[in-house]
Amino acid sequence: MKILIVDDFSTMRRIIKNLLRDLGFNNTEEADDGNTGLPKLQSGNFDFLVTDWNMPGMTGIDLLRAVRADEKLKSLPVLMVTAEAKKEQIVMAAQEGVNGYIVKPFTAQTLKEKIEKIFERIEG
């Protein structure tokens, strides 16, 4: 299981990376926005994407759209971990095809639950 973590704050990338490691996912890579993340996704055989929304350069929602528009990537599971908590934004992310949505600040337990739920759905 290869996972890409996209967030402009390195501290948050590190937190998510460590949490994923605790959950048994050791193969992770990082990018600081959509512009650097998308090429990694296109060339890297990733199985899962965890992304922030508000980032300079290319935002998480644009990255999600680009992933869904890409023939090779369109079925990649995407989990959004963001501070954006407005109803219209969550609805927008859902419409664009996000697989899970976590608002910051979050707990380790929440991340675990959402990831498990996403994989349950995919396998089920």
Next chain:
Amino acid sequence: MDGTPINRDLLLERAQALIASLESAETSDEQLESQVDEINNLRDNSLFKELGKMTREIHDSIMKFRMDNRIADLASVDIPDAKDRLEYVIEMTEKAANTAMAVIEDSSPLAEKLGGEASQLKSQWEKFRKRELSQDELRAMGHDVETFFDESEQMTNKLLSGFTEIMMAQGFQDLTGQIIRQVISLVHEIESNLVALVKIQGESLVKEEKLDSKEEGKLEGPQVPGKETSPDIMQGQDDVDDLLASLGF
């Protein structure tokens, strides 16, 4: 000064008349004086017009500035809002620091206890190797070893969950970073408005179109407690989960 130009034709005409009068011996001093006054008036008129125009421009600029709602919003909404957000930054950094300190304070005795028990077992083990232990002491050591295994397992788990807690507390850096960036952009906006205010004194203000602060699709960033209590803002992960569930997730 690019104001109303002096009417050159008129000035030339008057100047030529003045020269003619000067050259003529018949001209009285009174006549000369009145001709010079006429020329003077020409200049005064354009000066007054220019002054009037400048006054109008300054007045318009000041009125425009006053009517710009964004400026009023900055003072009455954005600045108090920024103060609350910065208070929240202090609160979050304090909370993160306290969380880390609390975990360390709770964990240190555990680590010390574990280390203490290990060194005690080590000395018993050395006695055993030297065959200095009696049957009873050996039995007691076996019991201690079992207890030690159980305890190390439990304590290691406690320490690991403490590490996770410390790590999660570091999320404050992302959230406070986002809030501080918002405040920095507010400071920039105030700065450029102040510059515009200063410019009014020297020249007419060319006001750039300012984007409305609550433009559509604008990212709001981290939720600050006590702020943004509209039903459109989710108050936590449970709200988000409910909303997504209602959308068929």
